[in-house]
Amino acid sequence: xxxxxxxxxxxxxxxxxxxxxxxxxxxxxxxxxxxxxxxxxxxxxxxxxxxxxxxxxxxxxxxxxxxxxxxxxxxxxxxxxxxxxxxxxxxxxxxxxxxxxxxxxxxxxxxxxxxxxxxxxxxxxxxxxxxxxxxxxxxxxxxxxxxxxxxxxxxxxxxxxxxxxxxxxxxxxxxxxxxxxxxxxxxxxxxxxxxxxxxxxxxxxxxxxxxxxxxxxxxxxxxxxxxxxxxxxxxxxxxxxxxxxxxxxxxxxxxxxxxxxxxxxxxxxxxxxxxxxxxxxxxxxxxxxxxxx
Amino acid sequence: xxxxxxxxxxxxxxxxxxxxxxxxxxxxxxxxxxxxxxxxxxxxxxxxxxxxxxxxxxxxxxxxxxxxxxxxxxxxxxxxxxxxxxxxxxxxxxxxxxxxxxxxxxxxxxxxxxxxxxxxxxxxxxxxxxxxxxxxxxxxxxxxxxxxxxxxxxxxxxxxxxxxxxxxxxxxxxxxxxxxxxxxxxxxxxxxxxxxxxxxxxxxxxxxxxxxxxxxxxxxxxxxxxxxxxxxxxxx
Numbered sequence: 001x002x003x004x005x006x007x008x009x010x011x012x013x014x015x016x017x018x019x020x021x022x023x024x025x026x027x028x029x030x031x032x033x034x035x036x037x038x039x040x041x042x043x044x045x046x047x048x049x050x051x052x053x054x055x056x057x058x059x060x061x062x063x064x065x066x067x068x069x070x071x072x073x074x075x076x077x078x079x080x081x082x083x084x085x086x087x088x089x090x091x092x093x094x095x096x097x098x099x100x101x102x103x104x105x106x107x108x109x110x111x112x113x114x115x116x117x118x119x120x121x122x123x124x125x126x127x128x129x130x131x132x133x134x135x136x137x138x139x140x141x142x143x144x145x146x147x148x149x150x151x152x153x154x155x156x157x158x159x160x161x162x163x164x165x166x167x168x169x170x171x172x173x174x175x176x177x178x179x180x181x182x183x184x185x186x187x188x189x190x191x192x193x194x195x196x197x198x199x200x201x202x203x204x205x206x207x208x209x210x211x212x213x214x215x216x217x218x219x220x221x222x223x224x225x226x227x228x229x230x231x232x233x234x235x236x237x238x239x240x241x242x243x244x245x246x247x248x249x250x251x252x253x254x255x256x257x258x259x260x261x262x263x264x265x266x267x268x269x270x271x272x273x274x275x276x277x278x279x280x281x282x283x284x285x286x287x288x289x290x291x292x293x
Numbered sequence: 294x295x296x297x298x299x300x301x302x303x304x305x306x307x308x309x310x311x312x313x314x315x316x317x318x319x320x321x322x323x324x325x326x327x328x329x330x331x332x333x334x335x336x337x338x339x340x341x342x343x344x345x346x347x348x349x350x351x352x353x354x355x356x357x358x359x360x361x362x363x364x365x366x367x368x369x370x371x372x373x374x375x376x377x378x379x380x381x382x383x384x385x386x387x388x389x390x391x392x393x394x395x396x397x398x399x400x401x402x403x404x405x406x407x408x409x410x411x412x413x414x415x416x417x418x419x420x421x422x423x424x425x426x427x428x429x430x431x432x433x434x435x436x437x438x439x440x441x442x443x444x445x446x447x448x449x450x451x452x453x454x455x456x457x458x459x460x461x462x463x464x465x466x467x468x469x470x471x472x473x474x475x476x477x478x479x480x481x482x483x484x485x486x487x488x489x490x491x492x493x494x495x496x497x498x499x500x501x502x503x504x505x506x507x508x509x510x511x512x513x514x515x516x517x518x519x520x521x522x523x524x525x526x527x528x529x
Contacts, residue, residue, distance in 0.1 A: 089457070092453070202358045205452055220328075222332070
């Protein structure tokens with residue numbers, strides 16, 4: 001029997017002995033990566049086209065509004081109204097970004113790799129959700145900042161005028177955050193159901209667009225209560241109703257707000273909270289199931 | 294029926310997700326029936342249901358999902374090579390696929406629109422809406438089929454057209470309505486059954502000519518693009 005000739009060489013492999021970053025860092029890394037993905041940063045030029053198209057349009061509109069205001073001295077639209085006007089662009093942005101965030105991972109089957117790290121199932125979904133919420137808030141907040149700066153530098157009332165503007169823009173930034181929260185949770189939930197980006201995008205748009213005409217029909221029904229509760233039927237109108245309740249005549253001139261929602265303002269706020277909570281819960285459930293597969 | 298038609302139809306109907314298309318037309322029906330049975334004035338519920346939901350949302354969205362799906366799905370998973378390597382002229386691939394896409398879209402949209410039109414006004418309006426939406430389905434399908442060959446992100450580009458061009462600009466800038474399939478469909482339907490429920494600024498001859506032009510033009514473009522088609526991986 002010949003002697004074994006194989007030799008094991010020590011080529012200097014070493015164990016990792018540095019600090020092991022925990023759950024918080026994994027979460028943070030996923031969040032930052034998601035936020036960069038949303039705007040196509042660190043990716044090819046093709047991935048930047050659609051997000052930056054939306055950002056460009058929104059900023060151009062804001063610049064136009066600011067320019068008109070500084071020339072004529074009259075505000076074309078209030079900050080909160082600006083958010084409402086951009087709703088179709090927000091839908092498009094969600095349809096672009098949400099599938100990019102979750103559907104790609106489903107399609108390329110990398111979820112087991114993620115979950116082999118010390119990363120709880122829920123954290124993955126929440127980090128993605130946080131990234132999308134932040135991206136949407138930036139999308140809606142940046143143009144408001146442009147409008148605010150334009151108004152602050154051209155105001156004729158000195159510091160007092162700037163203070164009034166600040167009082168207008170801060171609640172509206174909160175309103176934008178609510179928009180971001182609702183659109184992100186609904187959009188991400190739909191996108192997480194399919195691994196095809198194209199189909200996810202279509203589904204998100206269909207879900208937001210098909211619900212809007214329901215509001216139109218409900219608001220002409222013969223019952224006044226139904227009319228005032230009509231805006232519950234669609235996410236974007238639901239937010240509009242919350243805005244009407246919170247801002248009143250800053251969103252719709254005159255007493256239109258009272259006619260449209262009656263005394264149901266708190267109901268709308270509750271519905272918005274429920275919608276977000278429900279979608280997040282379903283999203284977490286969805287990832288528990290995906291991870292188990 | 295050619296084999297291409299057969300496998301395209303099977304690719305569409307064979308998946309469970311095709312059922313996700315059904316809520317859109319079903320919602321149209323439910324809204325029309327509810328409004329009618331509650332005795333709301335048709336001049337009030339007609340425009341939001343027929344135009345706002347039917348022609349502005351259901352028709353383009355269904356056409357987008359189906360139109361980019363008939364060829365786009367095969368390009369995505371790479372199985373389009375199997376068809377391309379068969380000794381078939383390219384038009385024999387594009388035309389059956391276009392026929393399936395337009396047919397499925399027309400069937401899903403025209404039937405609920407016919408019912409809604411009958412409930413809103415008359416059988417004539419129902420027939421007019423069904424016919425006009427079938428023509429619109431053909432134009433949209435040709436557009437989206439060509440898009441899926443011209444770009445790697447057909448759905449997003451289609452959404453740009455539907456949401457930003459037809460939806461956002463069409464509402465604020467009147468001039469863009471001349472180049473909007475949605476407005477052509479409305480013009481054609483209004484011509485076939487004049488009512489006060491439908492209104493548009495586009496003239497009927499313009500609409501008819503442009504609908505035909507878009508349908509034929511984008512089909513020719515699709516055939517031409519497929520002639521020099523290069524298979525690539527998923528976009529980054």
